[in-house]
Amino acid sequence: MDLPLTIKETQKGLIEKKFSAVELTDSYLERINKYNKEYNIFLTVSEEDAYKKAKEIDKSEKKLPLAGVVTGYKDIFMTKGIRTTAGSKVLEGYIPPYSATAVKRIEEAGGITLGKLNCDAWAHGSSGENSDFGPTKNPWNRGCTPGGSSSGSGAALSANMCLVTTGTDTCGSIRLPANYGYLVSLKPTYGAVSRYGVIAMASSLDSVGPLGHTVGDVETVFNVIKGGDGHDSTVVDHEAQAIKSKYKIGIPKEFFVDGIDPEIQKTIDEAVKIFKSEGVEFKEVSLPSTKYAISCYYIIQPAEVSSNLGRFDGIRYGNSREAFGDEAKRRIMLGTYVLSSGYYEAYYLTAMKVRTKICQETEKVFGEVDAMIAPVAPTPPFNLGEKTSDPLSMYLTDIYAATANLSGIPSLAIPSGFSKKGLPLGFQLMGPRFSENNLFDLGKKYHDAISFEPKVALK
Amino acid sequence: MEQKNYKPVIGLEVHIELSTKSKLFCGCHADHFAKKPNTQVCPVCLGLPGALPLINREAVESVIKFGLALGCSINMFSKFDRKHYFYADLPKGYQISQYDLPVCGSGKFRVNIRRIHLEEDTGKLVHETVDGVKSSLIDFNRSSVPLMEMVTEPEFHDGRSVIDFLKEVQLVARYLGISNADMEKGSMRLEANISLSRDGTIPDYKVEIKNINSFRFLEKAIRAEVIRQEKLLADGEKIVQETRGYDEVKQTTFSQRTKEEAHDYRYFPEPDLPPMRFSESQILPPMRFSESQITDLKSQIPELPEEKRKRFKEEYNLPEDFAEILVSDRKRPDYFEEAVKLGKGQTFSAKTIADLMVNKKMDANYPEPGGLIKKILELTGVEYATQSETEVAVSEVIGENHKAVQDFQNGKGEVVGFLIGMVQKKLKGTGNTQMVREKLLGKLENG
Numbered sequence: 014m015d016l017p018l019t020i021k022e023t024q025k026g027l028i029e030k031k032f033s034a035v036e037l038t039d040s041y042l043e044r045i046n047k048y049n050k051e052y053n054i055f056l057t058v059s060e061e062d063a064y065k066k067a068k069e070i071d072k073s074e075k076k077l078p079l080a081g082v083v084t085g086y087k088d089i090f091m092t093k094g095i096r097t098t099a100g101s102k103v104l105e106g107y108i109p110p111y112s113a114t115a116v117k118r119i120e121e122a123g124g125i126t127l128g129k130l131n132c133d134a135w136a137h138g139s140s141g142e143n144s145d146f147g148p149t150k151n152p153w154n155r156g157c158t159p160g161g162s163s164s165g166s167g168a169a170l171s172a173n174m175c176l177v178t179t180g181t182d183t184c185g186s187i188r189l190p191a192n193y194g195y196l197v198s199l200k201p202t203y204g205a206v207s208r209y210g211v212i213a214m215a216s217s218l219d220s221v222g223p224l225g226h227t228v229g230d231v232e233t234v235f236n237v238i239k240g241g242d243g244h245d246s247t248v249v250d251h252e253a254q255a256i257k258s259k260y261k262i263g264i265p266k267e268f269f270v271d272g273i274d275p276e277i278q279k280t281i282d283e284a285v286k287i288f289k290s291e292g293v294e295f296k297e298v299s300l301p302s303t304k305y306a307i308s309c310y311y312i313i314q315p316a317e318v319s320s321n322l323g324r325f326d327g328i329r330y331g332n333s334r335e336a337f338g339d340e341a342k343r344r345i346m347l348g349t350y351v352l353s354s355g356y357y358e359a360y361y362l363t364a365m366k367v368r369t370k371i372c373q374e375t376e377k378v379f380g381e382v383d384a385m386i387a388p389v390a391p392t393p394p395f396n397l398g399e400k401t402s403d404p405l406s407m408y409l410t411d412i413y414a415a416t417a418n419l420s421g422i423p424s425l426a427i428p429s430g431f432s433k434k435g436l437p438l439g440f441q442l443m444g445p446r447f448s449e450n451n452l453f454d455l456g457k458k459y460h461d462a463i464s465f466e467p468k469v470a471l472k
Numbered sequence: 473m474e475q476k477n478y479k480p481v482i483g484l485e486v487h488i489e490l491s492t493k494s495k496l497f498c499g500c501h502a503d504h505f506a507k508k509p510n511t512q513v514c515p516v517c518l519g520l521p522g523a524l525p526l527i528n529r530e531a532v533e534s535v536i537k538f539g540l541a542l543g544c545s546i547n548m549f550s551k552f553d554r555k556h557y558f559y560a561d562l563p564k565g566y567q568i569s570q571y572d573l574p575v576c577g578s579g580k581f582r583v584n585i586r587r588i589h590l591e592e593d594t595g596k597l598v599h600e601t602v603d604g605v606k607s608s609l610i611d612f613n614r615s616s617v618p619l620m621e622m623v624t625e626p627e628f629h630d631g632r633s634v635i636d637f638l639k640e641v642q643l644v645a646r647y648l649g650i651s652n653a654d655m656e657k658g659s660m661r662l663e664a665n666i667s668l669s670r671d672g673t674i675p676d677y678k679v680e681i682k683n684i685n686s687f688r689f690l691e692k693a694i695r696a697e698v699i700r701q702e703k704l705l706a707d708g709e710k711i712v713q714e715t716r717g718y719d720e721v722k723q724t725t726f727s728q729r730t731k732e733e734a735h736d737y738r739y740f741p742e743p744d745l746p747p748m749r750f751s752e753s754q755i756l757p758p759m760r761f762s763e764s765q766i767t768d769l770k771s772q773i774p775e776l777p778e779e780k781r782k783r784f785k786e787e788y789n790l791p792e793d794f795a796e797i798l799v800s801d802r803k804r805p806d807y808f809e810e811a812v813k814l815g816k817g818q819t820f821s822a823k824t825i826a827d828l829m830v831n832k833k834m835d836a837n838y839p840e841p842g843g844l845i846k847k848i849l850e851l852t853g854v855e856y857a858t859q860s861e862t863e864v865a866v867s868e869v870i871g872e873n874h875k876a877v878q879d880f881q882n883g884k885g886e887v888v889g890f891l892i893g894m895v896q897k898k899l900k901g902t903g904n905t906q907m908v909r910e911k912l913l914g915k916l917e918n919g
Contacts, residue, residue: 091521099521109520109521113522210515210523212522213522217743244524245524246527246745247744247746317740320554320556323564324519326565328560352556352738354738
């Protein structure tokens with residue numbers, strides 16, 4: 014069967030009995046069996062659970078927002094009874110006794126859990142190559158990275174192995190795989206979605222969010238998973254912002270400098286033109302501290318990583334600390350160093366001050382405009398192996414991502430087209446805290462204007 | 473040996489486990505004493521991957537109450553920090569504690585209090601032989617139970633005043649109903665920082681005495697440590713900054729950890745818990761205490777032991793030791809006062825009630841004060857001489873002791889005691905003192 018690429022079509026098909034939830038599950042599993050070996054997208058397939066849930070959906074009369082939506086989770090989300098590895102050998106055999114809030118909510122909303130998706134170990138990386146279970150390949154081009162760290166979450170959609178996926182974004186890890194997969198994804202406002210049950214990378218930066226083929230689907234999943242759950246104290250229940258009738262978008266001048274790929278520059282220029290034709294105004298804005306964002310991020314993040322990984326001390330969870338990969342060890346050492354007495358003030362405290370400055374600058378910009386447009390990454394999907402020997406150049410992939418995480422603002426990654434080589438292109442729209450509604454509205458305006466059609470890579 | 477002219481300088485760190493319903497960061501039962509291992513656990517207190525802490529308001533309120541009772545300031549802005557160290561009973565690899573912004577700031581309670589902060593307790597290691605193999609097992613029932621730590625300024629100079637202070641602190645915690653503060657259950661844990669000073673200034677080293685589980689041992693440990701330090705200083709040696717334990721058998725302290733082995737805890741602000749604000753004007757979620765809520769907590773603080781002792785002595789005329797013994801229990805003062813209320817208008821005094829409670833422990837036999845009063849009435853009814861017997865005896869004594877009666881009439885009030893004694897002698901001790909005194913005075917004054 015031809016698998017539908019939106020929630021709406023899926024549910025229409027189920028209601029009209031064009032196909033059943035069990036048949037949907039069959040078809041996705043067929044594709045997993047066909048392509049997973051080569052692309053290394055799913056780490057665990059929970060076939061039995063999926064069929065059980067699909068049968069329930071087929072029997073149920075209930076109208077649920079995600080009824081029949083076959084879902085894959087980044088393998089950093091706890092799934093009760095289903096192996097959860099965080100992409101690391103340390104947790105190779107770990108079966109959690111509880112599910113993450115996001116998982117629970119998606120399942121309660123009718124989602125069918127198909128399995129767990131590959132990612133950089135502990136979500137450390139931008140290419141998926143840090144996974145202890147091998148890199149995921151980009152379905153659009155096997156030689157390329159699908160983007161990380163939620164590598165499987167992007168690739169699973171490009172390969173049409175499920176309908177929606179979840180990811181985590183500490184510095185672009187939801188947006189980059191969407192950008193490299195012709196997909197839509199949302200890095201929500203920090204505090205909009207509970208992190209409970211999601212393995213922490215850097216707690217003050219981690220955001221939990223959805224990936225899908227359309228803005229509407231991402232919006233639907235976001236509305237299911239957002240809001241307080243009585244577990245995550247940083248979650249704030251926030252009323253949805255009213256949708257604006259007129260928008261002004263800022264172009265941060267520090268983001269459009271040397272080093273930006275011409276094809277990315279071009280696709281954003283075109284997007285600006287399209288927005289303008291839709292009545293959106295543009296204005297150049299400035300985020301002067303952008304140049305410090307990556308340095309700041311690479312102090313705060315390893316500091317929190319070193320703390321969060323402390324629990325994998327070799328006493329519990331089966332495997333010893335030897336099982337940590339190089340990147341995790343690198344971050345543990347960096348983080349331990351910057352928190353050490355005598356260095357804390359010079360590194361961590363200074364970075365926190367810079368972070369405050371960056372927050373103030375974004376806040377100031379949002380006094381002038383409703384959103385900002387920016388690239389997601391400096392280049393289209395790069396080749397697997399291209400940056401693995403040079404961690405610093407890999408870190409620089411995150412240059413456009415850091416601002417949203419450091420200042421806790423939401424960002425929507427939107428596909429815009431393909432490069433000459435046939436690789437996906439896109440951009441991101443950032444907004445003030447809790448402005449997701451307006452980002453969705455802008456995203457839909459743009460996609461309507463270009464008559465966007467979701468696309469998958471593999472036949 | 474040089475002349476002994478050093479003054480001990482002692483500061484205290486006291487851990488008190490709070491008796492909240494649930495743990496500090498999750499909904500598990502906090503009461504862990506003698507429970508089957510690992511039956512009160514969840515992802516949060518097991519530190520499982522992905523779990524997050526959620527602050528227990530009752531615990532924060534308990535610390536605020538304790539701080540208010542000890543005259544401490546409440547920090548308007550308070551936060552949690554992660555304290556990192558490796559130990560098998562610490563499942564996250566860090567303890568959520570408070571570093572630079574504790575719930576309570578400085579205060580004064582006999583000595584100056586430096587701070588009171590809130591933190592989570594650790595699990596417990598149990599060493600057992602399992603299937604013939606010596607094993608260390610971990611029980612996480614205690615993991616994440618709320619613990620508050622009070623730190624005093626180094627203002628004690630002897631073991632006795634340390635113990636007096638600690639006993640009073642223990643009592644305050646019990647009066648507030650925030651902890652049973654039982655040493656034997658580990659709900660109250662003591663550490664003393666000891667150094668010796670020649671001129672009263674605070675020396676540049678301190679020796680931390682840790683893991684002491686009774687007041688008596690702490691007093692002994694302090695004594696032993698002071699002697700050890702005196703000896704070293706007299707011999708011209710420098711004292712090493714370290715942590716020491718106390719060996720009860722040898723009656724000496726012994727080294728546990730030196731400064732070189734000290735941890736670098738790598739404190740940093742706990743990102744999973746937003747700061748707490750104690751003020752009306754701030755509206756930042758989620759943990760917020762308004763000024764009126766603080767005032768409300770203040771009003772919940774009962775009469776504290778020190779005030780109660782004073783009042784019992786004044787109001788009921790109790791001797792020092794009676795007041796001390798009654799007040800040193802959380803429930804007995806209320807029992808006593810209830811009994812006094814019920815016994816009002818009877819022939820026996822409040823002191824009699826206190827006497828029966830303190831010396832005969834009769835309150836233990838009667839759970840309700842009413843029962844005790846009934847018993848006293850029964851006893852007094854049977855044993856005391858009747859009114860007419862008393863009157864006869866009084867008349868006889870007055871007739872037989874002209875000299876004393878004369879003295880009384882000349883203003884020597886103290887002879888009454890002698891006359892009462894004489895009446896009692898006649899009644900073979902069955903006279904009701906109150907009645908004897910009344911009859912005697914009546915007769916003496918009215919001729």
